[in-house]
Amino acid sequence: METTVKTKWKLDPVHSEIGFKVKHMMISTITGNLNEFEASVETDNADFKNASFTFTANADSVNTKNKDRDNHLKSADFFDAEKYPKISFKSKSFNGDTMVGDLTIKNVTKEIALDVSFNGIVEDQYQQTRAGFEITGTVSRKDYGLTWNALTEAGTIVVGDKIRLGIDLEFIKQ
16 A cells, blocks of 8 residues: 655745735735744645645734734734634645635634645755745635724724735745
8 A cells, every 4th residue: 555745834924925905994004914824835746736724823913014003903803812822724625726614713714725826946045945835815804703893973884894915935855
């Protein structure tokens, strides 16, 4: 019986980013990042199909370049980072274009589908093999209990429900 050997890939955090965008008052877009995160991949083939991806981020590492807003996002109104310090994702399937997996925020787990562009594999100047991915998707923050909102005097909601994800990941073969 033939045994398949899994290749492990470790995240290169210097060349990776977890970003998001959300509407503010439905007229502008606020961007942010999760600055502290880890990810890994295990695969048994060069195109990464059916690879297993895992990801965790520290909820209190949210950064929107505004300290007051960041503190509000870390509070119980949103991430409740003290009680739920980790955001996690574990893939269930990856066909080369779409990754399906479980996203957990505030102890709420929902299956999501993400669009993936596999940017290929290269060997760097240090003979390390690297693989790059661009991942996008949209999630509803309300699905994860991030329900805080307010209305302006004109009746406009302050924070949109849909969160657009923009994730760039670079991995180094182990």
